[in-house]
Amino acid sequence: MSTQIDTLTITRPDDWHLHLRDGAAMASVLPHSARQFARAIVMPNLKPPVTTTGQASAYRDRILAALPAGMAFEPLMTLYLTDNTPPDEIRRARDSGFIHAVKLYPAGATTNSDAGVTALSKCYKTLEVMQEVGMPFLVHGEVTDPAIDIFDREAVFIDRVMQPLRRDMPELKVVFEHITTRDAAQYVLEAEGPVGATITAHHLLYNRNEIFRGGIRPHYYCLPVLKREEHRQALIKAATSGSPRFFLGTDSAPHPKGLKEHACGCAGCYTALHAMELYALAFDQADALDKLEAFASFNGPAFYGLPRNAGTITLKRESWTIPSELALGDAALVPLAAGETLAWRWA
Numbered sequence: 001m002s003t004q005i006d007t008l009t010i011t012r013p014d015d016w017h018l019h020l021r022d023g024a025a026m027a028s029v030l031p032h033s034a035r036q037f038a039r040a041i042v043m044p045n046l047k048p049p050v051t052t053t054g055q056a057s058a059y060r061d062r063i064l065a066a067l068p069a070g071m072a073f074e075p076l077m078t079l080y081l082t083d084n085t086p087p088d089e090i091r092r093a094r095d096s097g098f099i100h101a102v103k104l105y106p107a108g109a110t111t112n113s114d115a116g117v118t119a120l121s122k123c124y125k126t127l128e129v130m131q132e133v134g135m136p137f138l139v140h141g142e143v144t145d146p147a148i149d150i151f152d153r154e155a156v157f158i159d160r161v162m163q164p165l166r167r168d169m170p171e172l173k174v175v176f177e178h179i180t181t182r183d184a185a186q187y188v189l190e191a192e193g194p195v196g197a198t199i200t201a202h203h204l205l206y207n208r209n210e211i212f213r214g215g216i217r218p219h220y221y222c223l224p225v226l227k228r229e230e231h232r233q234a235l236i237k238a239a240t241s242g243s244p245r246f247f248l249g250t251d252s253a254p255h256p257k258g259l260k261e262h263a264c265g266c267a268g269c270y271t272a273l274h275a276m277e278l279y280a281l282a283f284d285q286a287d288a289l290d291k292l293e294a295f296a297s298f299n300g301p302a303f304y305g306l307p308r309n310a311g312t313i314t315l316k317r318e319s320w321t322i323p324s325e326l327a328l329g330d331a332a333l334v335p336l337a338a339g340e341t342l343a344w345r346w347a
C-alpha cells in the first residue's frame with residue numbers, strides 16, 4: 001500500500017498539442033491555457049490554415065496581444081503542411097526561431113483538414129529538409145480511407161503511412177499526436193529513432209462507452225475517437241511507464257456548443273480549463289502520481305530540445321464542480337465532464 005498523496009507540486013508543465021483558434025474565441029480560451037501551462041504547441045488548423053512563416057508570425061502576434069496582462073505564456077508555433085509546402089518554407093520556419101514543428105493533417109481526417117496532405121509522397125522534398133534541419137513532424141495519425149472502420153484508422157495508419165515514412169526518413173523527428181490505441185503506444189515504445197507521442201487527458205480517462213452512456217453525448221466525441229477499454233489501459237501504461245517518449249498534449253479543441261450539440265456535431269473536447277486536474281485524476285487512478293511530472297514537464301522539452309520551465313504548480317485533492325458552460329467569444333463552450341465533480345483541484 002502506498003501512502004495517499006493529497007498535494008502535488010511539480011515543475012510548471014507545457015501543453016504539446018493545443019488548439020487556440022483565433023479572434024474572440026481565442027481571447028476566451030487563451031487565459032485557461034496560460035494559467036495551466038508555460039508553453040504550448042499551437043495547432044495551425046485555422047480557416048485558412050497557417051501554412052507560411054509569415055502567417056505563423058502574425059498568428060503569434062495575435063496570441064500575444066490577446067494574453068491578459070500579467071500572464072506569462074509562450075506560444076510555440078507550427079506550420080500546416082500541404083501538398084505544395086515548398087522546402088524553402090521549412091528553412092524560413094527554422095530561421096524564425098518561433099516555429100517549432102510542422103503538422104500533418106491527412107486531407108479529410110479531422111477539423112479543418114481540407115487543405116491537408118493528399119499523399120505524403122508529394123511532400124518528400126519538404127520532409128527531407130525537415131529531417132536535415134531537425135524540424136519535428138507532428139502527425140494526426142489516421143488514414144482517411146472510408147473503407148477502413150473508424151476505430152481502426154489509427155492502427156492502419158501505422159502500417160500504411162508511419163512505417164514507410166520512417167523507413168525512408170529514419171532521422172526525421174516524428175510525434176504521433178493524440179495516440180488512442182495499444183497499437184500506437186507499442187509502436188512508439190519500440191520504434192527506432194526519434195519518435196514521441198502525445199496523450200490527451202480524455203483518452204486516459206475514458207473509453208468509447210462514454211460517448212453513448214445514457215444517450216449520445218457529443219461532448220465526448222473527438223478525433224481520433226475514444227477506443228475500447230483495453231486501449232485506454234495501454235495508454236495509461238504508456239503514460240505512466242517512465243518512457244521519455246510519451247508527453248502531455250491536451251488536444252483541447254474548443255467548438256461552440258451549438259456546433260457540438262448538432263445533427264453533425266464537430267469533433268473535439270475542451271479541456272484547457274482543467275487539464276492538469278484531469279491528468280492528475282488519471283495518474284492517481286493508476287497509482288502513478290509520481291510519474292506525472294516527467295510526463296507533463298520533462299519529456300516534452302527534452303524531445304523538442306527546449307529547457308524545462310522554472311517555477312512550479314500545485315494541485316490538491318479536493319472536490320469541485322466543473323462549470324456547465326464557459327464562453328467562446330459570443331457563443332457558449334461546454335468543457336469536458338461539464339457539471340461533474342473532479343477530485344483534484346488547482347491550488
Ligand SMILES: NC(=O)N[C@@H](CC(=O)O)C(=O)O
Pocket residue numbers: 019045110111140221222223224251253254267268269
Ligand atoms: N481532436 C479533435 O477532435 N479536433 C481537433 C482537430 C484534431 O486535433 O484532430 C479540432 O481542431 O477541433
Ligand SMILES: [Zn+2]
Pocket residue numbers: 110140177178223224
Ligand atoms: Zn488531430
Ligand SMILES: [Zn+2]
Pocket residue numbers: 017018019043251253
Ligand atoms: Zn488536435
